Amino acid sequence: MNDFMAARSQMALSLGFHIVFSCIGMVMPFFMAVAHFLWLRTGNVNYKNVAKAWSKGVAIFFATGAVSGTVLSFELGLLWPTFMKHAGPIFGMPFSLEGTAFFIEAIALGFFLYGWDKFNRWFHWVTGVVVGVSGIVSGILVVAANSWMNSPSGFDYVNGQYINIDPIKAMFNRGWFSQSLHMTIAAFAATGFAVAGIHALMILRKTNVGFHATSFKIAAIFGVVAALLQPVSGDISAKFVARTQPAKLAAMEAHFNTEKNAALIIGGVPDVKNKQVNYAVKLPGMLSFMIHGTTDSTVKGLDKIPVQNQPPVSVTHYAFQIMVALGMLMMGVGLLYLFAIFKKRDWLTKAWFLKIFVAATPLGFLAVEAGWTVTEVGRQPWIIQGVMRTADAVTPMPGIAYSFYLFTAVYFTLALAVIFLLNRQIKMVPVLYDVEPAKPAHA
Template sequence: MDDFLAARSQMALSLGFHIIFACIGMVMPFFMATSHYRYLKTGEKEYLQLTKAWSKGVAIFFVVGAVSGTMLSFELGLLWPKFMEHAGPIFGMPFSLEGTAFFIEAIALGLFLYGWNKFNKWLHWFTGVIVGISGLASGILVVAANAWMNSPAGFDYINGEYLNIDPIAAMFNEAWFTQALHMILAAFAATGFAVAGVHAGLLLKKTKVSFHKKALRIALSFGAVAALLQPISGDISAKDIAQRQPAKLAAMEAFFVTEKGAPLLIGGIPDEETQTVNYALHIPKALSFLAFGDFEAEVKGLDQFPKEDHPPVAITHYAFQVMVGIGGLLMLLALLFFISRWKKPLWEDKKWFLRLFLLATPLGFIALEAGWIVTEVGRQPWIIYGIMRTRDALTPMPGIQYSFYLFTAVYLSLSVVVLFLLSRQIKALETSTD
């Protein structure tokens, strides 16, 4: 494994690990606060039990997200020093603000966890809300930094120098809103369906039925709404990418030849040598409409870009298809959930209904990972789109593969610890009595 592949593999592993735990840690506090609010309004002890159970999960994911996020910060400087040398002064502001949001989240979480029966009950509830808001702000700020890599702004690039730096313009670049919106909805959908899946599995075992029904409804209320809004966000993102990163759009769709009235491809196996896509379903003119709102609009293919600027087509296309396919499936499940809320008797008592959501437990996170592959791999070969190539940002230090092996071991160890702690929490819910 050469140093460049090792460095990219290490960042892929780190981001792939961190994004799951960061998203759960960002979303779960809202579930916790909702359950806590219902306890304060109704006095039902099951909501109190649920709040305390979920707060333990929030604490676990906060700690793991903090550890993996800190490691990522070090990796940026270790692996990509040229990138940090030039980019740091430009997009450092969102990272600095993210640190502030992180500290607020940590303080609020500590107050919530140790504030039972010590604060005014509504002040205590509000500290839980602050955990969610600060976590959400932290996620948005990190995504703003990533969006800057896709849509560089806030500086002038003249003769290889970065001049007239404006950190505010860099943070609020053209891509930050669309990426942040898409990411937030993805986090809520993935976490909502995952948490609901856990409680659906426990409902199938007929343990604490009323308790787990309450949990299922709260989690799916958030996850289902996000899943139904996600296609709107995806459409906004696709139109934005078509304008700013047409090569990425071409890779996502495995679109090799520029064409007016371009068809949308569903599935298919791209062949980059022959520039064809086999076994795909073609929907006439649909890509032109989705990208530009015009059935006859011209969509640029990869033939319009130098070969050295082509993103890896196959992996980008497959990841995009996985993301969209799972997104569509979760949208159908969201509709099923809302229909079930109108029916009497509710489908929540039906095994087939619970099994569907149990099977859907990992799907949101698979789509989340696929979406980040599209974002990151689809930007290649650029680390700063159109300005700095990823290879040019690589550290000259040799032996990066050993760093990759070390970080892999650390992340695997963290995964084992998290799975152990979560299994204990789930077992406690399963074996406890009403």
């Protein structure tokens, strides 16, 4: 492995690891605040127990996210010094503001964790809400910085110089809204399904059913609603990519030839050498219609993109197909859940129904990882779209491969530690909390 690929692999590993904790850190505080609010309104101790238990999980993921996020910040400077030299003054503002949001989140989380029976009950709840709002704002700011890389603005590039810098315009670039919306909804869907799946498993094991049924209900509702909204944000994002990054769209769809009435490709194995897709289901005109609103419109293919500017087609296409397929599966589970709530409430306690949610536990995070693969690999060979190539931004320092191996071991160890802590936390539920007798789900 050469140093360039090692640097990219290390960054991909760090981002892929951190994004899971970022999603959970953005969303779990809202679950916690909802459970807390329901306890204040109803007096049902199960809601209080759920809020307390989830706050412990929030603390674990907050600490892990802080560590992995700090590593990412250092890696930007260590692995990509040329990029940071020029890009730092332009898109540094969202990172600075993200640090402020993180600081507020840390203070509010401390108030919430140690404020039980010490603060006014509603003030205590507000501190939990602040944790959630700060987490969402923090995530949006980081995504805004990433969207700048896909849609650079706020500067003029003249004779190799970055001049007329406008940090506000850079932060609110053309892509920040669509990308932030898509990522935020994805975080709610992924975390909702993951949390619901874990609690569904505990219900199946008949362990503290009242506690876990309450937890399952809150998480499932968030996850289902987000999964059903995600196609809307996906459509907005796809249309934006079509306008600003036609090479990425062409790679996502393995669309080799510019044409009218372009077909939407489902599945398939791209044959880059022969510029065709084998074993795919093709829906004539649908790609043109989805992008431009009419089947007669022309969709730009890879044949109009210089070879040296084309992203890796197979990786981008497969990642996109995986993301869409998992999103559709989550939508299917969501529709089944809504049908059960309104028409077949007895399904909610059936083993087969809960097993569906257990099976769906990892789907959201797999979709998030696939989506980030599309975003990052689909932008190649650019680190700043159309301005700076990734190969020109990498550090000249040798031995990056050893750094990659070391970080892989560190992240693997950190993942095991998180799994151990969460498993221990789940097992200690009946010890830590006065759990009410078992109740059926959605009673």
